[in-house]
Amino acid sequence: MKVSSLPITELKGRLSAEGLGLCIGPFNIKLTSSLAVVADGLEQLYGDFDLTKESDFTDFRISLAAPSLLRRWFRPQVNFSFDGFIPFKPLPQEQAFAMFEWGLNWCVANNAHQYLIIHAAVIERNGVTCILPGTPGSGKSTLCAGMVCKGWRLLSDEMTLISTSTGEIFPIPRPVSLKNQSIEIIQNYSSHAFMGETVMDTAKGTVSHMRPPNSSVDSSGQPGKAGLIIFPKYKEGEDANLTPLNRANALLKMAENSFNYSVLGLQGFEVLSALISNCDCYDFSYQSLDEAKEVLESLI
Amino acid sequence: MKPSESMLVTFLSSPNRAEAVTDSFKCELLLRQARSANLLSRVSKLCEEDELLLRLPERMQNHLQSAKCVANANHRSVRWEVKQILSVLAAKEIPVCLLKGAAYVVDEVDAGKGRVFSDVDILVPKESLEEVEILLVHNGWMCTNFDPYDQKYYRTWMHELPPLKNMKRGTALDVHHTIIPPTACLKPDIEKIWEKVDKVEGFEGLYILGSHDLILHSAVHLFHDGELENGLRDLSDLDLLMREFLVEEGFWENLLARAVELNLQRPLFYALRYTNGILKTPVPDDILNSSKMGSPGTVMVALMDALFLRALAPDHPSCDDRWTGLARWMLFIRSHWLRMPPLQLAQHLARKGYKRWTVRKNMT
Numbered sequence: 018m019k020v021s022s023l024p025i026t027e028l029k030g031r032l033s034a035e036g037l038g039l040c041i042g043p044f045n046i047k048l049t050s051s052l053a054v055v056a057d058g059l060e061q062l063y064g065d066f067d068l069t070k071e072s073d074f075t076d077f078r079i080s081l082a083a084p085s086l087l088r089r090w091f092r093p094q095v096n097f098s099f100d101g102f103i104p105f106k107p108l109p110q111e112q113a114f115a116m117f118e119w120g121l122n123w124c125v126a127n128n129a130h131q132y133l134i135i136h137a138a139v140i141e142r143n144g145v146t147c148i149l150p151g152t153p154g155s156g157k158s159t160l161c162a163g164m165v166c167k168g169w170r171l172l173s174d175e176m177t178l179i180s181t182s183t184g185e186i187f188p189i190p191r192p193v194s195l196k197n198q199s200i201e202i203i204q205n206y207s208s209h210a211f212m213g214e215t216v217m218d219t220a221k222g223t224v225s226h227m228r229p230p231n232s233s234v235d236s237s238g239q240p241g242k243a244g245l246i247i248f249p250k251y252k253e254g255e256d257a258n259l260t261p262l263n264r265a266n267a268l269l270k271m272a273e274n275s276f277n278y279s280v281l282g283l284q285g286f287e288v289l290s291a292l293i294s295n296c297d298c299y300d301f302s303y304q305s306l307d308e309a310k311e312v313l314e315s316l317i
Numbered sequence: 318m319k320p321s322e323s324m325l326v327t328f329l330s331s332p333n334r335a336e337a338v339t340d341s342f343k344c345e346l347l348l349r350q351a352r353s354a355n356l357l358s359r360v361s362k363l364c365e366e367d368e369l370l371l372r373l374p375e376r377m378q379n380h381l382q383s384a385k386c387v388a389n390a391n392h393r394s395v396r397w398e399v400k401q402i403l404s405v406l407a408a409k410e411i412p413v414c415l416l417k418g419a420a421y422v423v424d425e426v427d428a429g430k431g432r433v434f435s436d437v438d439i440l441v442p443k444e445s446l447e448e449v450e451i452l453l454v455h456n457g458w459m460c461t462n463f464d465p466y467d468q469k470y471y472r473t474w475m476h477e478l479p480p481l482k483n484m485k486r487g488t489a490l491d492v493h494h495t496i497i498p499p500t501a502c503l504k505p506d507i508e509k510i511w512e513k514v515d516k517v518e519g520f521e522g523l524y525i526l527g528s529h530d531l532i533l534h535s536a537v538h539l540f541h542d543g544e545l546e547n548g549l550r551d552l553s554d555l556d557l558l559m560r561e562f563l564v565e566e567g568f569w570e571n572l573l574a575r576a577v578e579l580n581l582q583r584p585l586f587y588a589l590r591y592t593n594g595i596l597k598t599p600v601p602d603d604i605l606n607s608s609k610m611g612s613p614g615t616v617m618v619a620l621m622d623a624l625f626l627r628a629l630a631p632d633h634p635s636c637d638d639r640w641t642g643l644a645r646w647m648l649f650i651r652s653h654w655l656r657m658p659p660l661q662l663a664q665h666l667a668r669k670g671y672k673r674w675t676v677r678k679n680m681t
Contacts, residue, residue: 074341074376101634130386131379280390
């Protein structure tokens, strides 16, 4: 049963009472919140995700609630809590849904070391899985959103989960997080892109999330095998430029972008080098999504 | 004494752990309680030893594998850190005795199993304290708090230097010269403790407290000094230490005798009472009886039971009753009460209170 099969009143009811159970990639989440922003965000962006069953094991219990009665009304705020533990300072309440996304990233990055976790988007087409690491200024999410709007399958926008036992990439096709100008760029690029509410003045500027395609969510049970690693860089005023990158350098750059490389120690190195030995690696600078699409599709 | 009945306590105390984790619901509760008690890595290690992993739900296996990675990373970094500290102090032939988590991990005693912690604690001879501080500061460790009152508080009243931090690695180091604040009413003789330290194999100049003293120090820390934020984890340390060493000839009698020698009968009384009562540590009845020489009066014992049985439960909503918050708060007050004489405590609290008030005033 999918989230979209629940009427909004039922969705809100579950969220504010026993919690809403969601299957998000390899994780089962139970989310509790009586805030309308959270219910609306879920309805808009998580409609295609499955609900958990009563008897399912929950990995992360998350709640989003006002820190105090006062903060419900006076300059309303929201706290993220992970089974009673509050890892962050409260944020303005209108950012509650974005805080759910950021908080869930934190839960995964700190509690799922059965994966080597890279700060990277992953997309797939024609059976070729492509990792796009998110070095600062790379435009990783913009590129990812653009390709996904044109038929690539979304495995993940924010974190690449590489199984330490099989080397496979486990999809977690959550909404794609877009910032500032990227929001408009994607809206102009594809009429299919569906955006959630836009929130201004967050720590990351203006933020909006793009709904993941139905087909990507439906196939989130199928892991991918990486074949391409592309380090994107957005460069205005320059033609697209694809340069092969040797594997040793690619490994270093991937390790730098990992959330838990040092936690895994030797195992991290082994998993990463096995992954990279099966991949073609490139540095890629681009200025337009159309060009980028052409180049990426020439590689598959 | 009413024993706590959390899933985590059942798991830790059960001779047959497999029974404690028969279904998915129990596993999930164990996961949640262990996570909040900072004991998930230990649960992971114990499941591995009992060859339970493959019998657990796959999601639980994943969480336990993840927690194992965290402990392994923590232990790698602690071993490295200890080597760095030794390289600075051993050159000057200053003996370094590891305390608490770092001691358990580096000397590979059972209490190091899945023990996750952030600070390295060391004990050095009091006469070397000044030299140790200078050497450490010259080699990359820095004091992080320069508030004049806090500096004076640590240097005149406490059993340790103000906390140090390695400027490159960000790791925390506490340098102790004795095991309990000199202002506290318990006054174990630190010379006698140094007489019984053991060498840590493979590390020149590195020591660990003798087995009885490891237990007594852990008991002092938990019942007389700690703030109990990791209460159940520390109790589990005590349980593992005792279970490991009880095979030694005359272990229990020697432990009691050592407590008398160091004047630590009270903390040992609590340690035996609550490890046995909560985690079913196999303390012989006659030893439990003899340890009552360190017991406070009957009323006090009843009060301490009411407080410790709550505060030593996992810090998780599923384990709290309506008095848990109050119990933790009262034990926090008690730890300060035991730390210094009443007049000094009053001055300390007044000073801290005034400082907090002025800071707040300056912020608004």
